[in-house]
Amino acid sequence: MLFTTWNEPPLFFAFFPANNSYPSILGDLLSSGLGVNGMLWATSPAATEVETHVMDWLVEMMGLPEAFRSTSTGGGVIQDTASSASLVALIAARERATGGRSNAAGVEGGRLVAYTSTQAHSSIEKDARIAGIGSDNLRAVEVDAAFAMRPERLAELIAADKAAGRVPFCVCATVGTTSADGVDPVAEIGKICREHGIWLHVDAAMAGTAALCPEFRWVTDGFEYADSYVFNPHKWMMTNFDCSAFFVRDRRSLISALSIVPEYLRNTASDAGTVIDYRDWQIPLGRRFRALKLWFVIRAYGVSGLQDVVRRHVALAREFASWVEADADFEVANRVPLSLVCFRHKGGDAVNQAILDGANASGRMYLTHTRIDDRLTLRLSIGNQRTQREHVEAAWATVREMAAKAAYSE
């Protein structure tokens, strides 16, 4: 039996949380009912202005760089997913590096090179394929023991590519991956990028929300070097899918990479250059009024309400990890900086597979897995707003029960 209701009951610990909340659902309902299309400022000034406003709020709420504000050189935009946001970043980087020539003449395959870590999300590789860069030209930089990209290794790869006549154009760093921790040292990576004129994109899809709390603001360390940044309010910020928050330092480089203006979309406001047309900040043309749900969430919870949720989840994850550590048969496989615990039974892959299958077949919880150091590792991701201590206790009891069954059947 598969247990795939992501929000009900609060025993979904698989993948990542896909939160919603009553304010978010009502905001989304309003968006469905209004049915406006915010592709241009002129097609829905309200959808555009509210989005700009809410994205500026996020900059303030999370202590993000001032350059990400619409009143500075950059700005924020809501994308459907981090995959799409990273693709947008890759295109902007590609066009900046080629002076817009790739958009016109096509990509010169094998010449442009991008970098990410071995622990990065698969979407980066998919984006490199879509953008015509090719996965052969995406370098997977080795990580350290904490699964973070090794800056000195990045520098070596860039130097080798330059020596071979290739053009390093983009680095995708990650803060808190879904597989383990992987908190890349963004500042060190950023200095290397600046030195070589390379676009730095940072993906903190899940971890980004933690920046609401000053004590977790290490997740945004080094962001002053980032050209673009994405995190997903639809993961851990009580806003239902889809809602990825994407920021750029220099909106001109984004717009020049993605803008096309046919006659039937021309209008006085756009021609005057005084408004934002979010169509030019994304892949599709059309767009929902997604800012409403984010606005409702922020106004309903307030910053302190959202902080409470994050703090409670992190505390629960740390408590779960302490139980795992206290059991001689189990071990924790990541540092648990936030709300994801990677752990495994010491009995090897077969036992962990039996625990995974047994727990999921029980219908009482849903876990997923990853491989760390080539060993099957279980992932417990805490993030549903209604998940309480009793649910985490029940999850741990189920895991132990399945481990006992696996031992008995051997």
Place this chain on the structure above:
Amino acid sequence: MLFTTWNEPPLFFAFFPANNSYPSILGDLLSSGLGVNGMLWATSPAATEVETHVMDWLVEMMGLPEAFRSTSTGGGVIQDTASSASLVALIAARERATGGRSNAAGVEGGRLVAYTSTQAHSSIEKDARIAGIGSDNLRAVEVDAAFAMRPERLAELIAADKAAGRVPFCVCATVGTTSADGVDPVAEIGKICREHGIWLHVDAAMAGTAALCPEFRWVTDGFEYADSYVFNPHKWMMTNFDCSAFFVRDRRSLISALSIVPEYLRNTASDAGTVIDYRDWQIPLGRRFRALKLWFVIRAYGVSGLQDVVRRHVALAREFASWVEADADFEVANRVPLSLVCFRHKGGDAVNQAILDGANASGRMYLTHTRIDDRLTLRLSIGNQRTQREHVEAAWATVREMAAKAAYSE
């Protein structure tokens, strides 16, 4: 004053209709509330199975080729927009033409060539840029007097490109553009594509819904030659944004172009190859349960209810066109095969601009424009389900009033 509420009151005649309806809004509300993520079959079997089922219904309801059914070689998937669907088609075509080499090695810019008509939507050019093909390598094929792509001209361009050592890989045909009519002769274009092994993608974003009615099924003529097809239920089929219906003839070529399987997304069902993972049919990873709103709409209206809406709008457009034709100062600039009327005052661009600005500033209606034969032309797009004859009459009265004002001020 800008009049940008796309659904209320029913005097929005700009761009294209962005319909919603109570069943659709409730389906979307349910999707927001469930908050499931249907990226894999295993992450939400219901979201996947319902989507497959509803897309198969559309094939039946609209008389689409049997190959588009999930039970045949192809299948359907809901995308956010036609822009994204066309990008997906372009990537699949690119990979089929290069044997998957572009995904690995990157695009060889200038070698791959795509074709569309001069009247096609700007998204095709944007997609060509994103996919690394380059807009220089997208040929704009000339159209005939009815704004349809000229097949003989397409054949000439393909022959010239092949003679020059380039690789024609994709043709994007359109059925009923947003600017005029532009009903491309898909069968003739398809024969040329088959002869050269070129992928044929057909975009009927707005017009596609008309295929619900047997008497308008000329919109799907020649679709037996199409490798992929997209239309937008979120335009004219009472389903709120975002809901683009995308079909492919050979799902394997799509999946092989877009599939990436990291360890943390592996699961028994996917490995067995017996289920659909819609992640591999689109650009992003995550996805909403969008099939719910389409399911609700189809079940609530029924095929005959949806047919009634289409027929009523077409009749209103034809009636409006007859009023324009009967006025010696005005002329109709397209054939009005469905619900879009392109028309203009015979007094020239300045008068038409004054009518456009005056009508929109009145707050009583919202019109947009295009250029046909390099002349400013007004577009009246009828498609809101609550638009009645009295609203169309009022729109015509407003247009005439603004024309009279313009004449007086000269």
